Structure formats: structure tokens, C-alpha cells
Amino acid sequence: MKRVAITGLGIYSCIGTCLDQVKDSLYKGKSGIVLCEDRLQYGYKSALTGFLKEPNLKDCLDRRQRICLSQQGEYAYLSTLEALKTAGIDTDFFEKHSVGIIFGNDSSMQPIVETCKKMEQEHDTQRIGSAKVFQSINSTVSMNLSTIFKLKGVNFSLSAACASASHAIGTAAMFIRSGLQDMIICGGAQEVNLYSVMSFDALGVFSSMQQSPQKASRPFDRDRNGLVPSGGAATLVLEDMDKAKKRGAKIYGEIIGYGFSSSGGKITEANPESEVLAIENALKDSQMQLSDIDYINAHATSTQEGDKAEAMALYKVFGDKMPMVSSTKSMTGHECWMSGASEVVYSLLMMHNDFLAPNINFENPDQETSKLNLITQTCQKQTNCFMTNSFGFGGTNAVLIVKK
Numbered sequence: 515m516k517r518v519a520i521t522g523l524g525i526y527s528c529i530g531t532c533l534d535q536v537k538d539s540l541y542k543g544k545s546g547i548v549l550c551e552d553r554l555q556y557g558y559k560s561a562l563t564g565f566l567k568e569p570n571l572k573d574c575l576d577r578r579q580r581i582c583l584s585q586q587g588e589y590a591y592l593s594t595l596e597a598l599k600t601a602g603i604d605t606d607f608f609e610k611h612s613v614g615i616i617f618g619n620d621s622s623m624q625p626i627v628e629t630c631k632k633m634e635q636e637h638d639t640q641r642i643g644s645a646k647v648f649q650s651i652n653s654t655v656s657m658n659l660s661t662i663f664k665l666k667g668v669n670f671s672l673s674a675a676c677a678s679a680s681h682a683i684g685t686a687a688m689f690i691r692s693g694l695q696d697m698i699i700c701g702g703a704q705e706v707n708l709y710s711v712m713s714f715d716a717l718g719v720f721s722s723m724q725q726s727p728q729k730a731s732r733p734f735d736r737d738r739n740g741l742v743p744s745g746g747a748a749t750l751v752l753e754d755m756d757k758a759k760k761r762g763a764k765i766y767g768e769i770i771g772y773g774f775s776s777s778g779g780k781i782t783e784a785n786p787e788s789e790v791l792a793i794e795n796a797l798k799d800s801q802m803q804l805s806d807i808d809y810i811n812a813h814a815t816s817t818q819e820g821d822k823a824e825a826m827a828l829y830k831v832f833g834d835k836m837p838m839v840s841s842t843k844s845m846t847g848h849e850c851w852m853s854g855a856s857e858v859v860y861s862l863l864m865m866h867n868d869f870l871a872p873n874i875n876f877e878n879p880d881q882e883t884s885k886l887n888l889i890t891q892t893c894q895k896q897t898n899c900f901m902t903n904s905f906g907f908g909g910t911n912a913v914l915i916v917k918k
Contacts, residue, residue: 518687518769519758520916522601522751524593524701525859528564528744529845532596537863540871541892545728545845547742556708560720562730564744564847566706579662581645584622584654586703586851589747594659594699597749602763605663614667614695616686617655618678618702620851623709625649655703655747667695673851675906676813678702679748680854680914684772686752696754702852704745711743711850717782719817731848732875733814733841734821734883741815744847748855766862767916771800771901777909784823785909786830792911793831796901800915804835807915808897809870811857813905814841815848824903825882837901840873840889854904854912861900865918868896 523533528546530536539546546564553561569588571580574595583591598604607613629646633639648654653671660669668689672682679702686700704710714720721740723730732738758765773796777785797804810828814821828839842860843849849856864870869892876890899917906912 515691516693517755518690519753519755519765520750520767520769520862521753521758521763521765522597522603523766523859523862524595524597524600524749525856526589526593527746527846527856528566531567533863536860537867539845540842540860540863541869543845543872543874543892545874546744547727547731547847549724549727552708558712558715560715560722560724560740562721562724562727562742563706566746575662582648583658584625584649584705585707586619586622586705586745586747587655587658590617590655590659590701590703590749591662593701593747593749597699597751601751603751608664608666611697612667612695613665614689614698615656615660615665615669616682616698616700617671618674618682618851618854619652619655619671620673620675620678621710622650622652622654622705624705624707627709668698674910675908676848676850676853677904677906677910677912678851678854680902680904680912681774683750683769683855683858683914684774684912687769687772690752690754696757698752699749700752701747701749701855703747704850704852706745710745714743721816729875731816731844733812733816733844733873734825734886734888735876736878736880738816738818738821741817742847744849746849746852746856748852748859750855750858766866767918769914770917771796771802771915773799773913775911777911779909781908784820784905786823786826788909789824789827789905789911790830792913793827796913796915802899802915804832806899807837807901809861809900810837810839811861811900811902812839812841813903815843822882824905825886829885836887838870838889839886840871842871844874854902857902858914858916861902861916865897865900868894870895870897
């Protein structure tokens, strides 16, 4: 089995649109959450969201390439540019090598809504425009980026709710381990437009703390009352370790564990037993001991039941060997389809800069969360191995373990 190196990182997030900005926000415990007036006027019960600056790609792409990109595709293009830069890869590399792409993405609402509105007004499919189909299908990110960068390897998107990006990374790692690909661009992307999460708002899962946007995302806190939606994109370049070393690439980390499971219960119900199984599967895959895990970037989205289930699962697995834990969603909100990838990037930035970011807004534990070794203030600490958890609707669970 081949070893899987991480040789490129890129990010476009509400806490920063490049690695340096994000590193600074993580260290300072800076939130990217705002109140969106447009959502209030549209009819959202909770108008909290992560704020992202809209990209201007006129100097980067031609018109046809731009109009085929969805909003999350634009974010993913920019995060991928940064990942390729950090990996030391240019367009000539793609001409000579078979490079794949696997991205996590589970919706593309805006172009669908816009297409339907156009049809209701015009009653003529010819007025929709030729680019909407490439924006609206779930494979919008992988299909657009593969053509922009002229990739020749494996090419698909993976949809698995809020575990999409983690499964995309884990799947990419398996392709490289097996020798089917030497390099894969992977990650996750999430739209943040007006239409992106209105159905989630209808479920009543969002925080109601609209008077204090930056305090609303409160993972593991006793008084948490719902998640805050967010988005953007995060990209990793995964590569055969031997080939990465041969070309002189910088190695940011190694994917050593990928675990997964399915809850098999109610479609929105968090299940600690199935989360335990995913964590144990990742540990078995990594061949690491409990004491080898220095840090866990928890899935914890700031919902009562979800955080409770994860706290129970972590305690059942680690007990008195509990590593330091935080949820970067306290700063970013829940980045949904991209979160598994962004949280690997966040954790790698901490690892390479010898600090651990805080679980901000944590003030009071409850019975389950009191058993965690939660980080509430930024701490200087060297780490060599971390775990990230992603647990999605439909009972899809994914856990990744990365070492330095």
C-alpha cells in the first residue's frame, strides 16, 4: 500500500480567503459570523451566516469558464489555485501527469432557483442559457475544475451531506494507496447564497441568537441552541509519498486513517454508537494508539443532540486518554459540505504553527461535554497527529486521522 502525502493546501473561508489570514483568525479566535439582512427580508427565521466576499474572476478565467461556475465552484477554484501554488504545481505538470479530482458537494441551489424563475417568467427553455446546467448539478465543482485545469485522472463529486468533503478526502486517499492514481486534488465546497440553506432553516436547526452573531455558534456549551450555516471551499493536494519526495515537494501531513459508518436510524438523528464505530475504524486503519492522537477537531455544530452524541462517542472511545478537543465551527459556523476539508486545513495550520485554536463561546459544560478536554483559549502546543470528525444527515459518518 502506498503512503498518502498532503502536499498542497488552499482555503476560501469566512475567517479568511488565504492560508495566512485563516491562520491569524484561528490563533486569535476570530469569528466570521454575521447577521444577513437579506435573509431576514426573504423570510428566514434565523438570518445568521458566515460572511464571504464574492470573488472577481475576470482576470483569471475567460467568460465561458466564469459563467459555468456555480458560487461554490468559484470558491473552489480560488482554494485550488492556492493549493496548487503551495504544492509547487503548474499547468505544465498536468500535461505530463494523470492528476485526478474528487470534491465533496451536496447541493447547488442558486442556479436551480434562478432557472425555475426564468422559466416561470419566459416559458421558454431557450431563455435559460447554456451555462445553468453546468452550475446546477452536484458535480459542478469537479466538472468545472477538471476542464479549467485540463486534468486527465479520476473525476467525480461525492455527495454525503455534511460528511461530503471528508469522504472525498478518504476516497482520494484510497485511490492513491491502491496505486490507481499518483495525485488527486480533493476537498469540499459549500454555497452561501440566499437560497442555499432555506430548507435547513425550515427544520428549525439554526441558532436563534441573532442579537449576538459572533456568539451564536457555541459547540459543546450548555446553552447552545442551534448551528450557524456557513460555507466556502477548501482544497488538498494528495500525492503518493514516494513520488512527492522525489519531486522535492513539501509534505504538510500524511493521511493515515479513514473510518466510516452509517447510523441506520432516523434521518436527522445523531447516533453515538455509529460515531464510535467510525472513530474506531479510523484508528484501526491508522494503526495508532489512543495516546498518539494529540488533538481532535470535533464535528460539533452547536446543536443540543448532535454535540451530546459526539461527546458521548469521544468519551466512550478515549475515556481518561482524552486528547485536547475543540470545534473550529465555533468561529466558522457549520461549513456543511466543505467542513471536512476545511477542518483538515485548519488543523494542519495549527500543527505547523505549534498552537491549538480555541472552542470560542464555551462558557458552561453540560453533563456530557464536561468529560471532554476542551480548549477554551488559544494554547501553544506542538502536535504530531490529529483527528477530524464529520457526521451528516442520513447517518453518514467519516473520520480522518492525519500525522505530521
